Amino acid sequence: MSDRDDKGRVATIFDVARLAGVSHQTVSRVLNDLPNVRPATRARVEQAIKQLRYVPSPAARALVTRRTRTLGLIVTGAPDYGPSSTALHFNEAARDARYSVITASMLETDAAVMRSAAELLVRQNVEAIVLIAAQRAALDALDGIELGVPLIAVASEDRGGMHRVWLDQYAGARLAVDHLVSLGHREIRHLGGPPNAMDAAERVRGWSAALAEHGLPAREPLLGDWTPGSGYVHGRVLARDAEMTAVFVSNDQMAIGVMHALAEAGLSVPDDVSIVGFDDIPEAAYVAPPLTTVRQDFDALGRAAMAGVLGVLGDDERLVPEPSVPDLIVRASTSAPSRDRVALTP
Incomplete structure (x- = not known):
């Protein structure tokens, strides 16, 4: 403290x-x-x-006498696949435990709006609040606020005053890089997410650490905005990188955009460039070629958030579950680098 x-x-x-x-x-x-x-x-x-x-x-x-079997849920940021799926499975877990959920969703993480939403939920006599935080600002807004009810954050970064559940983004990124290195890639680029996104920051950190462990260079990552269009724009830049043989992309939507840009430039995936995404969205298995990606278990994450709620409300000193590590799903978008591309690498 x-x-x-x-x-x-x-x-x-x-x-x-x-x-x-x-x-x-x-x-x-x-x-x-x-x-x-x-x-x-x-x-x-x-x-x-x-x-x-x-x-x-x-x-x-x-606090000790308040039992309403009602929970508050705050979801911040755009309705992306990960947060939306986590919220859905949290609601299912709450229903299974016979709790009702009042949800506040907001695109912007303005501190005053965030605090107003939390206070409104408290006035609705919720027993606890779960915050699904995509951006650092969402944690900043509620950090240190005396709400009178427990706050459980679904977030990649830790704050001392909050209970937390999370998936290990850092470990997932390392899985992606280790896979590419095992195939023989030595020039592995990264297209990351927005700089204020906590998941994106952890994936950059894992990519960089894995490369360093293998004695490989970590070039300056490109930063996108999670959308396929952003992946396409940066993919056109990557297509001009003659040394690169593989790209680890911070989410599947951007990876799809990168693949489209590489195809337009006359480059083949995976023969010329291998691609690894992150999340394993439903479309990932059906693009051409099917996308190698890091699968996150959003069902487990939503249920872990509810387990954390039950822990703190039930006087359980274990508080919240341990984080889980994503799984690498290998498909056809990755292979050993072609001899022509390897020859270009100094």
């Missing part, structure tokens, strides 16, 4: 719970001076409150 406190961050009930090694419900019991709290546990909580200089809100005091 010290690094974040030094920056003036206001402590929340969840910070107190984490420092004391108890659930937020136990902290609320102590705040309300309720029975059934062991003296040693009460002392740890009181010490944590003192250490963090925590000032409880009325909502935090009431």
